[in-house]
Amino acid sequence: MYSVEQIKAMGKEHNESNLLKLIEIFKLPNPIEIRREIVSSIGRQDNNDKVYIFMKYEAFNSENPMELIYQIFRTCLYKSKDDKRFSDLRQAIINYYHNENIKKMNDFYDFRQQRKNIKISDKINHPxxxxxxxxxxxxxxxxxxxxxxxxxxxxxxxxxxxxxxxxxxxxxxxxxxxxxxxxxxxxxxxxxxxxxxxxxxxxxxxxxxxxxxxxxxxxxxxxxxxxxxxxxxxxxxxxxxxxxxxxxxxxxxxxxxxxxxxxxxxxxxxxxxxxxxxxxxxKNYINYDKHENEExxxxxxxxxxxxxxxxxxxxxxxxxxxxxxxxxxxxxxxxxxxxxxxxxxxxxxxxxxxxxxxxxxxxxxxxxxxxxxxxxxxxxxxxxxxxxxxxxxx
Ligand SMILES: C[S@@+](CC[C@H](N)C(=O)[O-])C[C@H]1O[C@@H](n2cnc3c(N)ncnc32)[C@H](O)[C@@H]1O
Incomplete structure (x- = not known):
């Protein structure tokens, strides 16, 4: 059995043999933490054709628990910027699951892409x-x-x-x-x-x-x-x-x-x-004075x-x-x-x-x-x- 660290290491190294190996071990009955890491590591690989085929099939495989679907969706978010297939898959997952976590991930991702700042008005300076x-x-x-x-x-x-x-x-x-x-x-x-x-x-x-x-x-x-x-x-x-x-x-x-x-x-x-x-x-409080000894x-x-x-x-x-x-x-x-x-x-x-x-x-x-x-x-x-x-x- 592979450890989370081993799977992570395979994900970091982008090559065809790692991708094939990861897809193969995904099928094994591993604990959910390992399977999540496998999906995440597959998502990091560069061969988008193969990654897409894997993600598209597993996204709608009813045997996959939602934790894996979230991980698949995460890959779709990051790859959707440069590959239309992933942006279509991203939308298909949103439509299929109507899931609040998926929706929130989607909104967070969009917000980050826009690099918006928090809206703050001028400071009120009097009680x-x-x-x-x-x-x-x-x-x-x-x-x-x-x-x-x-x-x-x-x-x-x-x-x-x-x-x-x-x-x-x-x-x-x-x-x-x-x-x-x-x-x-x-x-x-x-x-x-x-x-x-x-x-x-x-x-x-x-x-x-x-x-x-x-x-x-x-x-x-x-x-x-x-x-x-x-x-x-x-x-x-x-x-x-x-x-x-x-x-x-x-x-x-x-x-x-x-x-x-x-x-x-x-x-x-x-x-x-x-x-x-x-x-x-x-982040708005950079000069915050920590009260270390406070109860x-x-x-x-x-x-x-x-x-x-x-x-x-x-x-x-x-x-x-x-x-x-x-x-x-x-x-x-x-x-x-x-x-x-x-x-x-x-x-x-x-x-x-x-x-x-x-x-x-x-x-x-x-x-x-x-x-x-x-x-x-x-x-x-x-x-x-x-x-x-x-x-x-x-
Ligand atoms: C439970 S008391 C608050 C007590 C407060 N925490 C304190 O330490 O004294 C609720 C207060 O809300 C006020 N209140 C009720 N409806 C209000 C409204 N529409 N606008 C402003 N104040 C209201 C009431 O008059 C009441 O004093």
């Missing part, structure tokens, strides 16, 4: 407070000018600050805001949303209340708004800090009546659609106590903001909270040398931010465009 409905107020912000957005959206039917006619209307509203965020976030940067399931009050004991798995539905609207899934971080709170749901079961011990205490919330990490790797975003949260479970605030019913703990800012933004970045509430993200962002853009609709919270956090440009009542030019915000 801003945008008062009003975020789906409208964000219009003042230039596209691609925000490096990170982190937020905790209004709870569906939280009595203190939101009331929607239906869950469908709530999701529609959230989607409008997410679309507005997508426009302003720089390509390839993160949009991070903190949510947990909610329950609405029932009208009487004879009715069942509805519990909404908000994060499942948010996934769909985030995708529709132009983001894709990266990670889910689970925020874990101490059990005594959450409402007790399990006491009924403790008393009766009757199966079916079990309701566990919910000590977690979801931190949904999404990235704005783009056709390049994160390396391209990171690192190695798992996706973050243990953080919740925060209670007399002025707002659902504030972020500062520690949660600190971690999100630390792992998903650089110093000097402009960061956005489209549902700012009491403005916790902005407060922490300023301490960490980021420039916050805070959006809030509720007058009481806007006043709270202004009182507690002086120094924001507040664009209320002014023609946004004119004002932003006057004070040279970016």
């Amino acid at each position: 801003m407070l945008l008062a009003g409905d975020t789906s409208e107020t964000l219009n003042i912000i230039p596209e691609n000018s925000i490096q990170l957005a982190f937020t905790s959206p209004p709870y569906y039917n939280a009595r203190e600050y939101s009331d929607y006619k239906s869950y469908a209307e709530y999701l529609e509203k959230m989607k409008d805001v997410f679309i507005a965020c997508n426009r302003v976030i720089e390509e390839g940067r993160f949009f991070i949303v903190n949510v947990s399931p909610v329950i609405t009050k029932r009208a009487g004991r004879e009715f069942e209340s509805i519990r909404y798995p908000i994060h499942y539905d948010f996934h769909k609207i985030l995708i529709e708004a132009g983001f894709y899934f990266i990670d889910e971080i689970i925020w874990i709170k101490p059990e005594p800090s959450v409402p007790d749901r399990v006491s009924g079961y403790k008393q009766t011990r009757k199966p079916l009546s079990y309701k566990p205490n919910c000590i977690t919330e979801s931190i949904m990490v999404y990235r704005k659609n783009c056709n390049f790797l994160l390396d391209k975003n990171m 690192i949260d190695t798992s996706n479970c973050w243990f953080i106590a919740p925060k209670y605030d007399k002025n707002h019913p659902a504030v972020f703990p500062e520690e949660l903001c600190r971690r999100v800012l630390k792992y998903y933004s650089f110093e000097g970045d402009t960061v956005l909270d489209p549902f700012a509430g009491s403005g916790t993200l902005g407060r922490v962002a300023r301490k960490m040398n980021r420039i916050p853009i805070m959006c809030e609709i509720n007058e009481n919270y806007i006043e709270l931010i202004e009182r507690e956090e002086p120094g924001y440009y507040d664009l209320r009542g002014r023609s946004h465009k004119k004002y932003s030019q006057q004070i040279n915000l970016w």
Whole structure:
């Protein structure tokens, strides 16, 4: 049996006997890692006539697992530049498989060929407070000018600050805001949303209340708004800090009546659609000062106590903001909270040398931010465009 290294070595040396040998050993029942390497090494060979015949047959051979098809497609991408047969085969594979990985490879390849740069607007150089409905107020912000957005959206039917006619209307509203965020976030940067399931009050004991798995539905609207899934971080709170749901079961011990205490919330990490790797975003920070001795949260479970605030019913703990800012933004970045509430993200962002853009609709919270956090440009009542030019915000 050949090792991966041996196959690689054969691929690097371009000659007829290696090509024939590679085609022959492809037929042997080797482990998938070896077979992948064989396809890749065949793809490197110069005799395009033979390589094409091999790729064309194997691309549609139903016995080949998708991992091999991806490798075949990769060869087609690189050879399509100079050989029309491969560019036709490339298109045929796209049409035949309708596969998201193949589509993504195709888009990444095209983007690289065009040697495009990331679109970035002029730098926003001052903290801003945008008062009003975020789906409208964000219009003042230039596209691609925000490096990170982190937020905790209004709870569906939280009595203190939101009331929607239906869950469908709530999701529609959230989607409008997410679309507005997508426009302003720089390509390839993160949009991070903190949510947990909610329950609405029932009208009487004879009715069942509805519990909404908000994060499942948010996934769909985030995708529709132009983001894709990266990670889910689970925020874990101490059990005594959450409402007790399990006491009924403790008393009766009757199966079916079990309701566990919910000590977690979801931190949904999404990235704005783009056709390049994160390396391209990171290249913008050549003089980045590495904090070598910093503690690192190695798992996706973050243990953080919740925060209670007399002025707002659902504030972020500062520690949660600190971690999100630390792992998903650089110093000097402009960061956005489209549902700012009491403005916790902005407060922490300023301490960490980021420039916050805070959006809030509720007058009481806007006043709270202004009182507690002086120094924001507040664009209320002014023609946004004119004002932003006057004070040279970016
Ligand atoms: C869960 S709270 C955010 C709390 C915040 N993370 C903090 O630390 O204080 C959600 C906030 O979104 C605001 N909000 C709801 N709909 C909005 C909209 N369309 N535009 C702007 N703000 C909105 C609510 O008034 C509420 O203060």
